[in-house]
Amino acid sequence: MKKLINAPEQVVKEALAGMADAHADLLTVHYDPDFIVRADAPIANKVGLVSGGGSGHEPMHGGFVGKGMLDAACPGAVFTSPVPDQMLAATKAVSAGKGVLHIVKNYTGDVMNFEMAAELAAAEGIEVASVVTNDDVAVKDSLYTAGRRGVGVTVLMEKIVGGAAEAGADLAAIKRLAEKVNAHGRSMGMALTSCVVPHAGKPTFDLPDDEMEIGIGIHGEPGRTRVKVGHAADIAAMLAAPILEDLPFKQGDHVLAFVNGMGGTPLIELYLMYNELHKILAGQGITISRRLIGSYITSLEMAGCSFTLLKLDDELTKFWDAPVLTPALRWGY
Protein backbone atom coordinates (compact mmCIF):
# COMPACT_ATOMS: atom_id res chain seq x y z
CA MET A 1 0.00 0.00 0.00
CA LYS A 2 1.32 3.42 -0.97
CA LYS A 3 -0.53 6.29 0.71
CA LEU A 4 0.22 9.80 1.86
CA ILE A 5 -0.38 9.04 5.52
CA ASN A 6 1.56 8.95 8.78
CA ALA A 7 -0.35 6.24 10.63
CA PRO A 8 -3.69 4.62 9.70
CA GLU A 9 -5.32 5.50 13.03
CA GLN A 10 -4.34 9.18 12.65
CA VAL A 11 -5.70 9.71 9.12
CA VAL A 12 -9.09 11.18 10.04
CA LYS A 13 -7.82 13.50 12.81
CA GLU A 14 -4.91 14.79 10.77
CA ALA A 15 -7.11 15.46 7.75
CA LEU A 16 -9.56 17.30 10.02
CA ALA A 17 -6.73 19.44 11.35
CA GLY A 18 -5.83 20.33 7.78
CA MET A 19 -9.42 21.24 6.97
CA ALA A 20 -9.71 23.35 10.11
CA ASP A 21 -6.70 25.39 9.13
CA ALA A 22 -7.50 25.61 5.42
CA HIS A 23 -11.10 26.72 5.87
CA ALA A 24 -11.08 28.59 9.17
CA ASP A 25 -13.18 31.33 7.57
CA LEU A 26 -16.04 28.88 6.94
CA LEU A 27 -15.88 26.20 9.60
CA THR A 28 -14.59 25.09 12.97
CA VAL A 29 -13.51 21.57 13.83
CA HIS A 30 -14.29 20.14 17.28
CA TYR A 31 -12.53 17.05 18.56
CA ASP A 32 -13.66 14.28 20.92
CA PRO A 33 -16.36 13.99 19.83
CA ASP A 34 -15.29 14.96 16.31
CA PHE A 35 -17.51 17.22 14.24
CA ILE A 36 -17.16 20.03 11.74
CA VAL A 37 -19.46 22.99 12.24
CA ARG A 38 -20.13 26.29 10.50
CA ALA A 39 -17.90 28.96 11.99
CA ASP A 40 -20.96 31.14 12.69
CA ALA A 41 -23.24 28.42 14.12
CA PRO A 42 -25.84 28.39 15.50
CA ILE A 43 -27.59 30.65 13.01
CA ALA A 44 -30.55 32.49 14.51
CA ASN A 45 -33.93 31.57 13.04
CA LYS A 46 -32.56 28.78 10.88
CA VAL A 47 -33.20 25.04 10.91
CA GLY A 48 -29.90 23.24 11.57
CA LEU A 49 -28.72 20.70 9.02
CA VAL A 50 -26.48 17.88 10.22
CA SER A 51 -25.11 15.02 8.18
CA GLY A 52 -22.30 12.58 8.64
CA GLY A 53 -20.97 9.19 7.80
CA GLY A 54 -17.76 7.27 7.52
CA SER A 55 -14.72 9.15 6.29
CA GLY A 56 -13.16 8.34 2.93
CA HIS A 57 -15.87 10.02 0.82
CA GLU A 58 -14.35 13.51 0.81
CA PRO A 59 -15.34 16.19 0.14
CA MET A 60 -18.64 14.74 1.45
CA HIS A 61 -19.70 15.66 4.15
CA GLY A 62 -17.25 18.06 5.80
CA GLY A 63 -16.54 19.86 2.55
CA PHE A 64 -20.21 20.83 2.36
CA VAL A 65 -20.29 22.68 5.68
CA GLY A 66 -20.81 26.38 5.21
CA LYS A 67 -23.32 28.98 4.09
CA GLY A 68 -26.25 27.58 2.14
CA MET A 69 -25.49 23.92 2.79
CA LEU A 70 -24.71 21.92 5.97
CA ASP A 71 -24.41 23.42 9.43
CA ALA A 72 -22.41 20.46 10.70
CA ALA A 73 -20.90 17.17 9.58
CA CYS A 74 -19.80 14.19 11.67
CA PRO A 75 -16.91 12.17 10.26
CA GLY A 76 -16.56 8.57 11.41
CA ALA A 77 -13.51 6.39 10.99
CA VAL A 78 -12.84 5.50 7.34
CA PHE A 79 -15.96 3.76 5.97
CA THR A 80 -17.38 3.45 9.51
CA SER A 81 -20.42 5.31 10.73
CA PRO A 82 -19.74 8.03 13.29
CA VAL A 83 -21.08 7.52 16.81
CA PRO A 84 -24.13 9.13 18.46
CA ASP A 85 -21.96 11.34 20.70
CA GLN A 86 -20.70 13.15 17.60
CA MET A 87 -24.16 13.65 16.14
CA LEU A 88 -25.58 14.79 19.47
CA ALA A 89 -22.79 17.33 20.00
CA ALA A 90 -23.18 18.58 16.41
CA THR A 91 -26.97 18.79 16.80
CA LYS A 92 -26.62 20.86 19.96
CA ALA A 93 -24.02 23.12 18.32
CA VAL A 94 -26.32 24.03 15.41
CA SER A 95 -29.64 24.10 17.22
CA ALA A 96 -31.14 27.60 17.17
CA GLY A 97 -34.59 26.62 18.40
CA LYS A 98 -36.09 25.91 14.96
CA GLY A 99 -35.22 22.24 14.99
CA VAL A 100 -32.51 20.17 13.33
CA LEU A 101 -32.65 17.87 10.30
CA HIS A 102 -30.41 14.81 10.18
CA ILE A 103 -29.49 13.80 6.63
CA VAL A 104 -28.61 10.11 6.77
CA LYS A 105 -27.42 7.78 4.04
CA ASN A 106 -29.10 4.40 4.10
CA TYR A 107 -26.48 2.15 5.63
CA THR A 108 -27.30 0.00 8.65
CA GLY A 109 -24.68 1.64 10.89
CA ASP A 110 -25.44 5.22 9.89
CA VAL A 111 -29.18 4.74 10.38
CA MET A 112 -28.81 3.18 13.84
CA ASN A 113 -26.26 5.70 15.14
CA PHE A 114 -28.29 8.68 13.90
CA GLU A 115 -31.42 7.10 15.40
CA MET A 116 -29.73 6.87 18.81
CA ALA A 117 -28.47 10.45 18.48
CA ALA A 118 -31.97 11.70 17.61
CA GLU A 119 -33.36 9.95 20.70
CA LEU A 120 -30.69 11.59 22.87
CA ALA A 121 -31.30 15.03 21.31
CA ALA A 122 -35.06 14.69 21.81
CA ALA A 123 -34.39 13.85 25.46
CA GLU A 124 -32.56 17.18 25.69
CA GLY A 125 -35.50 19.04 24.19
CA ILE A 126 -34.22 19.52 20.63
CA GLU A 127 -36.69 18.80 17.86
CA VAL A 128 -35.00 16.50 15.35
CA ALA A 129 -36.34 15.21 12.04
CA SER A 130 -34.49 12.70 9.90
CA VAL A 131 -34.38 11.90 6.22
CA VAL A 132 -32.68 8.82 4.80
CA THR A 133 -31.30 8.88 1.25
CA ASN A 134 -31.62 5.64 -0.74
CA ASP A 135 -31.06 6.44 -4.40
CA ASP A 136 -28.76 3.64 -5.57
CA VAL A 137 -30.66 1.66 -8.20
CA ALA A 138 -27.88 -0.96 -8.26
CA VAL A 139 -29.58 -2.56 -5.26
CA LYS A 140 -32.49 -4.27 -6.94
CA ASP A 141 -34.56 -5.98 -4.33
CA SER A 142 -35.03 -3.93 -1.21
CA LEU A 143 -37.14 -6.63 0.41
CA TYR A 144 -34.17 -8.92 0.83
CA THR A 145 -31.49 -6.37 1.57
CA ALA A 146 -30.84 -3.50 3.94
CA GLY A 147 -32.45 -1.42 1.19
CA ARG A 148 -31.03 0.86 -1.45
CA ARG A 149 -27.87 2.70 -0.47
CA GLY A 150 -27.68 6.45 -0.16
CA VAL A 151 -25.19 7.83 -2.66
CA GLY A 152 -25.09 10.81 -5.08
CA VAL A 153 -28.51 12.22 -4.19
CA THR A 154 -27.12 12.97 -0.73
CA VAL A 155 -24.89 15.71 -2.18
CA LEU A 156 -27.75 17.26 -4.14
CA MET A 157 -30.06 17.05 -1.13
CA GLU A 158 -27.57 18.78 1.14
CA LYS A 159 -27.27 21.64 -1.36
CA ILE A 160 -30.98 22.03 -2.10
CA VAL A 161 -32.18 21.67 1.46
CA GLY A 162 -29.35 23.96 2.55
CA GLY A 163 -30.69 26.64 0.23
CA ALA A 164 -34.17 26.32 1.69
CA ALA A 165 -32.91 26.38 5.28
CA GLU A 166 -30.88 29.52 4.56
CA ALA A 167 -34.07 31.11 3.18
CA GLY A 168 -35.82 30.45 6.50
CA ALA A 169 -38.00 27.41 5.78
CA ASP A 170 -39.27 25.59 8.87
CA LEU A 171 -38.36 22.02 9.86
CA ALA A 172 -41.50 20.44 8.40
CA ALA A 173 -40.97 22.17 5.06
CA ILE A 174 -37.29 21.23 5.03
CA LYS A 175 -38.08 17.59 5.72
CA ARG A 176 -40.71 17.53 2.97
CA LEU A 177 -38.25 19.09 0.52
CA ALA A 178 -35.54 16.58 1.49
CA GLU A 179 -37.94 13.70 0.88
CA LYS A 180 -38.87 15.20 -2.46
CA VAL A 181 -35.22 15.33 -3.54
CA ASN A 182 -34.78 11.70 -2.54
CA ALA A 183 -37.95 10.69 -4.37
CA HIS A 184 -36.90 12.49 -7.57
CA GLY A 185 -33.30 11.28 -7.69
CA ARG A 186 -31.65 8.03 -8.77
CA SER A 187 -28.00 6.96 -9.03
CA MET A 188 -25.75 4.17 -10.25
CA GLY A 189 -21.99 3.80 -9.98
CA MET A 190 -19.18 1.72 -11.41
CA ALA A 191 -15.58 0.94 -10.48
CA LEU A 192 -12.49 0.34 -12.58
CA THR A 193 -10.35 -0.40 -9.51
CA SER A 194 -10.83 -1.19 -5.84
CA CYS A 195 -9.89 1.10 -2.97
CA VAL A 196 -7.56 0.57 -0.02
CA VAL A 197 -8.88 1.31 3.47
CA PRO A 198 -5.85 2.66 5.40
CA HIS A 199 -6.15 0.29 8.37
CA ALA A 200 -6.81 -2.70 6.11
CA GLY A 201 -3.76 -1.92 3.99
CA LYS A 202 -4.90 -3.92 0.99
CA PRO A 203 -7.60 -3.58 -1.67
CA THR A 204 -11.16 -4.08 -0.39
CA PHE A 205 -11.92 -6.38 -3.31
CA ASP A 206 -10.04 -7.90 -6.23
CA LEU A 207 -10.88 -6.64 -9.66
CA PRO A 208 -8.84 -8.00 -12.57
CA ASP A 209 -7.11 -5.43 -14.79
CA ASP A 210 -9.54 -5.92 -17.66
CA GLU A 211 -12.79 -6.00 -15.65
CA MET A 212 -15.10 -3.44 -14.05
CA GLU A 213 -17.83 -3.66 -11.42
CA ILE A 214 -21.14 -2.14 -12.50
CA GLY A 215 -23.36 -0.96 -9.65
CA ILE A 216 -20.56 -0.53 -7.11
CA GLY A 217 -21.29 1.04 -3.73
CA ILE A 218 -19.18 3.84 -2.24
CA HIS A 219 -17.48 1.44 0.19
CA GLY A 220 -16.58 -1.05 -2.50
CA GLU A 221 -19.76 -3.06 -2.00
CA PRO A 222 -20.36 -5.29 -4.99
CA GLY A 223 -22.75 -4.19 -7.65
CA ARG A 224 -24.96 -5.91 -10.17
CA THR A 225 -22.43 -7.40 -12.52
CA ARG A 226 -18.76 -7.72 -13.23
CA VAL A 227 -17.87 -7.42 -16.90
CA LYS A 228 -14.97 -6.70 -19.23
CA VAL A 229 -14.13 -3.01 -19.50
CA GLY A 230 -15.68 -1.52 -22.63
CA HIS A 231 -15.92 1.86 -24.30
CA ALA A 232 -17.09 4.87 -22.29
CA ALA A 233 -20.23 5.08 -24.42
CA ASP A 234 -21.22 1.54 -23.45
CA ILE A 235 -20.41 2.11 -19.77
CA ALA A 236 -22.48 5.30 -19.78
CA ALA A 237 -25.40 3.36 -21.25
CA MET A 238 -25.06 0.66 -18.58
CA LEU A 239 -25.27 3.29 -15.85
CA ALA A 240 -27.95 5.47 -17.41
CA ALA A 241 -30.45 2.79 -18.45
CA PRO A 242 -31.32 1.44 -14.98
CA ILE A 243 -31.57 5.00 -13.64
CA LEU A 244 -33.87 6.15 -16.42
CA GLU A 245 -36.23 3.20 -16.21
CA ASP A 246 -36.38 3.21 -12.41
CA LEU A 247 -37.96 6.61 -11.66
CA PRO A 248 -38.88 6.53 -14.60
CA PHE A 249 -37.49 9.64 -16.29
CA LYS A 250 -39.59 10.61 -19.31
CA GLN A 251 -39.41 12.61 -22.48
CA GLY A 252 -39.80 16.30 -21.65
CA ASP A 253 -38.26 16.00 -18.20
CA HIS A 254 -35.72 18.56 -17.06
CA VAL A 255 -32.97 17.07 -14.94
CA LEU A 256 -29.92 17.91 -12.93
CA ALA A 257 -27.16 15.59 -14.21
CA PHE A 258 -24.46 14.80 -11.68
CA VAL A 259 -21.41 12.96 -13.00
CA ASN A 260 -19.33 12.04 -9.98
CA GLY A 261 -15.80 10.73 -9.75
CA MET A 262 -15.06 7.94 -7.26
CA GLY A 263 -11.76 9.50 -6.20
CA GLY A 264 -9.22 8.08 -8.63
CA THR A 265 -10.67 9.16 -11.97
CA PRO A 266 -9.43 12.34 -13.68
CA LEU A 267 -11.79 15.16 -14.58
CA ILE A 268 -11.06 14.68 -18.29
CA GLU A 269 -12.77 11.27 -18.11
CA LEU A 270 -15.67 12.68 -16.09
CA TYR A 271 -16.32 15.31 -18.77
CA LEU A 272 -16.10 12.59 -21.40
CA MET A 273 -18.69 10.58 -19.45
CA TYR A 274 -20.86 13.67 -19.08
CA ASN A 275 -20.75 14.05 -22.86
CA GLU A 276 -21.93 10.44 -23.24
CA LEU A 277 -24.70 10.98 -20.72
CA HIS A 278 -25.76 14.14 -22.50
CA LYS A 279 -26.11 12.22 -25.78
CA ILE A 280 -28.14 9.46 -24.15
CA LEU A 281 -30.52 11.93 -22.50
CA ALA A 282 -30.86 14.06 -25.64
CA GLY A 283 -31.80 10.90 -27.52
CA GLN A 284 -34.67 10.35 -25.10
CA GLY A 285 -35.91 13.92 -25.13
CA ILE A 286 -34.66 14.68 -21.63
CA THR A 287 -33.12 18.09 -21.05
CA ILE A 288 -30.15 18.65 -18.77
CA SER A 289 -30.92 22.03 -17.28
CA ARG A 290 -28.43 21.88 -14.38
CA ARG A 291 -25.26 19.84 -13.98
CA LEU A 292 -22.48 19.02 -11.52
CA ILE A 293 -19.29 17.33 -12.68
CA GLY A 294 -16.47 16.38 -10.36
CA SER A 295 -15.48 14.12 -7.46
CA TYR A 296 -17.87 14.97 -4.64
CA ILE A 297 -18.84 11.62 -3.08
CA THR A 298 -15.81 9.44 -3.36
CA SER A 299 -14.53 6.08 -2.27
CA LEU A 300 -10.91 6.81 -1.37
CA GLU A 301 -8.71 6.19 -4.43
CA MET A 302 -11.22 4.06 -6.32
CA ALA A 303 -11.26 4.75 -10.06
CA GLY A 304 -14.72 4.93 -11.55
CA CYS A 305 -17.73 7.19 -11.62
CA SER A 306 -21.38 7.42 -10.81
CA PHE A 307 -24.32 9.08 -12.50
CA THR A 308 -27.09 10.74 -10.53
CA LEU A 309 -30.15 12.21 -12.21
CA LEU A 310 -32.54 14.46 -10.33
CA LYS A 311 -35.84 15.37 -11.93
CA LEU A 312 -36.16 19.11 -11.48
CA ASP A 313 -39.11 21.40 -10.93
CA ASP A 314 -39.13 25.12 -10.14
CA GLU A 315 -38.71 24.59 -6.40
CA LEU A 316 -35.74 22.23 -6.68
CA THR A 317 -34.11 24.41 -9.35
CA LYS A 318 -34.53 27.56 -7.25
CA PHE A 319 -32.80 26.06 -4.21
CA TRP A 320 -30.10 24.39 -6.32
CA ASP A 321 -29.31 27.82 -7.78
CA ALA A 322 -29.32 29.53 -4.37
CA PRO A 323 -25.93 30.85 -3.21
CA VAL A 324 -23.58 28.43 -1.49
CA LEU A 325 -20.22 28.95 0.17
CA THR A 326 -18.48 25.80 1.38
CA PRO A 327 -15.00 24.32 0.87
CA ALA A 328 -16.21 22.10 -2.00
CA LEU A 329 -19.15 23.93 -3.59
CA ARG A 330 -19.41 27.66 -3.96
CA TRP A 331 -21.39 29.98 -6.17
CA GLY A 332 -23.56 33.06 -5.90
CA TYR A 333 -21.97 34.59 -2.79
Added chain:
Amino acid sequence: MQITADHVIKFIETITMRVKEQRDYLTQLDSAIGDADHGVNLDRGFTTVLTKLPSVADKDIGTILKTVGTTLVSTVGGASGPLYGTAFLRAGMASADRFELTVDDLAVVIEAALEGIQARGKSTRGEKTMIDAIGPAVDALKAARAAGDDLLTSLRKAVAACQAGMEATIPMLATKGRASYLGERSIGHQDPGATSAFLMAQALLEVLEASQ
Protein backbone atom coordinates in the same frame (compact mmCIF):
# COMPACT_ATOMS: atom_id res chain seq x y z
CA MET B 1 -22.17 -21.11 41.93
CA GLN B 2 -23.33 -17.62 41.03
CA ILE B 3 -21.96 -14.97 38.73
CA THR B 4 -20.43 -12.15 40.77
CA ALA B 5 -19.59 -8.57 39.85
CA ASP B 6 -15.95 -9.61 39.91
CA HIS B 7 -16.71 -12.32 37.33
CA VAL B 8 -18.36 -9.69 35.15
CA ILE B 9 -15.26 -7.46 35.32
CA LYS B 10 -13.08 -10.44 34.37
CA PHE B 11 -15.58 -11.32 31.61
CA ILE B 12 -15.19 -7.87 30.05
CA GLU B 13 -11.40 -8.01 30.40
CA THR B 14 -11.38 -11.41 28.72
CA ILE B 15 -13.58 -10.19 25.84
CA THR B 16 -11.12 -7.33 25.35
CA MET B 17 -8.19 -9.77 25.14
CA ARG B 18 -9.97 -12.17 22.80
CA VAL B 19 -11.17 -9.36 20.52
CA LYS B 20 -7.62 -8.03 20.31
CA GLU B 21 -6.26 -11.51 19.51
CA GLN B 22 -8.98 -12.15 16.93
CA ARG B 23 -9.05 -8.62 15.53
CA ASP B 24 -7.56 -9.48 12.16
CA TYR B 25 -9.65 -12.65 11.88
CA LEU B 26 -12.88 -10.69 12.51
CA THR B 27 -11.82 -8.03 10.04
CA GLN B 28 -10.97 -10.69 7.48
CA LEU B 29 -14.42 -12.28 7.88
CA ASP B 30 -15.90 -8.81 7.48
CA SER B 31 -13.91 -8.02 4.36
CA ALA B 32 -15.46 -11.07 2.68
CA ILE B 33 -19.06 -9.90 3.10
CA GLY B 34 -18.95 -6.47 4.74
CA ASP B 35 -16.63 -3.51 4.92
CA ALA B 36 -13.54 -4.89 6.63
CA ASP B 37 -13.79 -3.04 9.91
CA HIS B 38 -15.48 -5.31 12.47
CA GLY B 39 -12.32 -6.40 14.32
CA VAL B 40 -10.81 -2.92 14.24
CA ASN B 41 -14.00 -1.29 15.53
CA LEU B 42 -14.62 -3.76 18.35
CA ASP B 43 -10.97 -3.60 19.38
CA ARG B 44 -11.16 0.19 19.58
CA GLY B 45 -14.38 -0.03 21.63
CA PHE B 46 -13.27 -2.65 24.15
CA THR B 47 -9.84 -1.06 24.55
CA THR B 48 -11.66 2.08 25.70
CA VAL B 49 -13.99 -0.01 27.88
CA LEU B 50 -10.94 -1.42 29.65
CA THR B 51 -9.93 2.07 30.76
CA LYS B 52 -13.40 2.63 32.26
CA LEU B 53 -13.50 -0.61 34.29
CA PRO B 54 -11.50 0.65 37.32
CA SER B 55 -14.15 3.34 37.92
CA VAL B 56 -16.90 0.69 38.24
CA ALA B 57 -14.86 -2.12 39.83
CA ASP B 58 -16.79 -1.91 43.11
CA LYS B 59 -20.20 -1.25 41.53
CA ASP B 60 -23.16 -3.55 40.90
CA ILE B 61 -23.34 -5.71 37.77
CA GLY B 62 -25.93 -3.41 36.20
CA THR B 63 -23.66 -0.39 36.47
CA ILE B 64 -20.71 -2.31 35.04
CA LEU B 65 -22.70 -3.55 32.04
CA LYS B 66 -24.31 -0.15 31.41
CA THR B 67 -20.88 1.49 31.43
CA VAL B 68 -19.70 -1.07 28.88
CA GLY B 69 -22.79 -0.32 26.76
CA THR B 70 -22.46 3.46 26.76
CA THR B 71 -18.73 3.20 26.05
CA LEU B 72 -19.31 0.88 23.09
CA VAL B 73 -22.00 3.19 21.69
CA SER B 74 -19.57 6.11 22.00
CA THR B 75 -16.52 4.47 20.46
CA VAL B 76 -17.35 1.63 18.08
CA GLY B 77 -19.49 3.24 15.38
CA GLY B 78 -20.69 1.26 12.39
CA ALA B 79 -23.53 -1.16 13.03
CA SER B 80 -21.86 -3.14 15.79
CA GLY B 81 -21.56 -0.06 18.05
CA PRO B 82 -25.30 0.54 18.45
CA LEU B 83 -26.02 -3.20 18.46
CA TYR B 84 -23.53 -4.34 21.10
CA GLY B 85 -23.96 -1.03 22.93
CA THR B 86 -27.71 -1.55 23.16
CA ALA B 87 -27.17 -5.20 24.16
CA PHE B 88 -24.95 -4.29 27.11
CA LEU B 89 -27.23 -1.39 28.11
CA ARG B 90 -30.28 -3.67 28.19
CA ALA B 91 -28.31 -6.35 30.02
CA GLY B 92 -27.30 -3.69 32.53
CA MET B 93 -30.90 -2.59 33.03
CA ALA B 94 -31.89 -6.23 33.61
CA SER B 95 -29.19 -6.60 36.29
CA ALA B 96 -29.51 -3.20 37.98
CA ASP B 97 -28.38 -3.13 41.64
CA ARG B 98 -27.39 -6.81 41.54
CA PHE B 99 -24.04 -8.06 42.81
CA GLU B 100 -24.75 -11.71 42.00
CA LEU B 101 -26.65 -13.51 39.26
CA THR B 102 -28.07 -17.02 39.31
CA VAL B 103 -28.34 -19.04 36.12
CA ASP B 104 -31.99 -17.98 35.90
CA ASP B 105 -30.95 -14.34 36.17
CA LEU B 106 -28.35 -14.93 33.48
CA ALA B 107 -31.01 -16.18 31.08
CA VAL B 108 -33.10 -13.06 31.76
CA VAL B 109 -30.10 -10.77 31.27
CA ILE B 110 -28.95 -12.36 28.00
CA GLU B 111 -32.48 -12.43 26.67
CA ALA B 112 -32.80 -8.70 27.45
CA ALA B 113 -29.60 -8.14 25.47
CA LEU B 114 -30.94 -10.18 22.57
CA GLU B 115 -34.21 -8.23 22.54
CA GLY B 116 -32.21 -5.00 22.52
CA ILE B 117 -30.27 -6.12 19.46
CA GLN B 118 -33.43 -7.22 17.67
CA ALA B 119 -35.16 -3.91 18.37
CA ARG B 120 -32.20 -1.72 17.39
CA GLY B 121 -31.37 -3.73 14.28
CA LYS B 122 -35.00 -4.44 13.34
CA SER B 123 -33.79 -7.94 12.66
CA THR B 124 -34.78 -11.47 13.44
CA ARG B 125 -33.25 -14.95 13.22
CA GLY B 126 -32.16 -16.37 9.90
CA GLU B 127 -30.85 -13.09 8.42
CA LYS B 128 -27.14 -13.94 8.89
CA THR B 129 -26.42 -11.72 11.87
CA MET B 130 -25.20 -11.94 15.47
CA ILE B 131 -28.78 -12.84 16.40
CA ASP B 132 -28.25 -16.23 14.79
CA ALA B 133 -25.56 -16.98 17.38
CA ILE B 134 -27.15 -15.33 20.43
CA GLY B 135 -30.70 -16.63 19.85
CA PRO B 136 -29.77 -20.34 20.03
CA ALA B 137 -27.58 -19.62 23.08
CA VAL B 138 -30.57 -18.14 24.91
CA ASP B 139 -32.72 -21.13 23.91
CA ALA B 140 -30.09 -23.61 25.11
CA LEU B 141 -29.61 -21.76 28.38
CA LYS B 142 -33.34 -21.86 29.10
CA ALA B 143 -33.64 -25.53 28.10
CA ALA B 144 -30.69 -26.51 30.28
CA ARG B 145 -32.20 -24.59 33.13
CA ALA B 146 -35.56 -26.30 32.68
CA ALA B 147 -33.74 -29.63 32.78
CA GLY B 148 -32.23 -28.65 36.12
CA ASP B 149 -28.63 -28.19 34.97
CA ASP B 150 -26.31 -26.08 37.10
CA LEU B 151 -24.75 -22.82 35.96
CA LEU B 152 -21.60 -24.19 34.33
CA THR B 153 -23.37 -27.06 32.59
CA SER B 154 -26.06 -24.68 31.31
CA LEU B 155 -23.48 -22.20 30.11
CA ARG B 156 -21.45 -24.91 28.34
CA LYS B 157 -24.59 -25.95 26.47
CA ALA B 158 -25.35 -22.32 25.63
CA VAL B 159 -21.85 -21.75 24.28
CA ALA B 160 -22.09 -24.93 22.19
CA ALA B 161 -25.42 -23.71 20.77
CA CYS B 162 -23.87 -20.31 20.14
CA GLN B 163 -21.04 -21.93 18.19
CA ALA B 164 -23.48 -24.04 16.18
CA GLY B 165 -25.52 -20.90 15.48
CA MET B 166 -22.41 -19.06 14.35
CA GLU B 167 -21.45 -21.89 12.01
CA ALA B 168 -25.01 -22.06 10.71
CA THR B 169 -24.59 -18.54 9.34
CA ILE B 170 -22.15 -19.89 6.71
CA PRO B 171 -24.79 -21.24 4.31
CA MET B 172 -27.24 -18.42 5.05
CA LEU B 173 -28.23 -15.69 2.62
CA ALA B 174 -27.71 -12.30 4.25
CA THR B 175 -30.81 -10.10 4.25
CA LYS B 176 -29.69 -7.49 6.80
CA GLY B 177 -26.69 -5.21 6.98
CA ARG B 178 -24.04 -4.56 4.42
CA ALA B 179 -23.63 -8.25 3.57
CA SER B 180 -27.14 -8.20 2.12
CA TYR B 181 -25.86 -6.22 -0.88
CA LEU B 182 -23.96 -9.34 -1.91
CA GLY B 183 -27.18 -11.31 -2.32
CA GLU B 184 -26.30 -14.89 -3.27
CA ARG B 185 -22.62 -14.08 -2.96
CA SER B 186 -23.04 -13.79 0.83
CA ILE B 187 -23.60 -17.54 1.00
CA GLY B 188 -20.56 -19.55 2.11
CA HIS B 189 -19.15 -16.95 4.49
CA GLN B 190 -19.41 -16.95 8.27
CA ASP B 191 -21.00 -13.82 9.69
CA PRO B 192 -18.48 -11.64 11.55
CA GLY B 193 -21.10 -10.40 14.06
CA ALA B 194 -22.12 -13.95 14.92
CA THR B 195 -18.43 -14.72 15.36
CA SER B 196 -17.78 -11.87 17.79
CA ALA B 197 -20.93 -12.86 19.71
CA PHE B 198 -19.50 -16.37 20.05
CA LEU B 199 -16.17 -14.95 21.29
CA MET B 200 -18.10 -13.13 24.03
CA ALA B 201 -20.05 -16.24 25.05
CA GLN B 202 -16.82 -18.20 25.18
CA ALA B 203 -15.20 -15.49 27.32
CA LEU B 204 -17.93 -15.78 29.95
CA LEU B 205 -17.53 -19.56 30.13
CA GLU B 206 -13.75 -19.22 30.31
CA VAL B 207 -13.98 -16.85 33.30
CA LEU B 208 -16.44 -19.03 35.21
CA GLU B 209 -14.51 -22.23 34.54
CA ALA B 210 -11.30 -20.59 35.74
CA SER B 211 -12.89 -19.44 38.99
CA GLN B 212 -14.34 -22.82 39.86
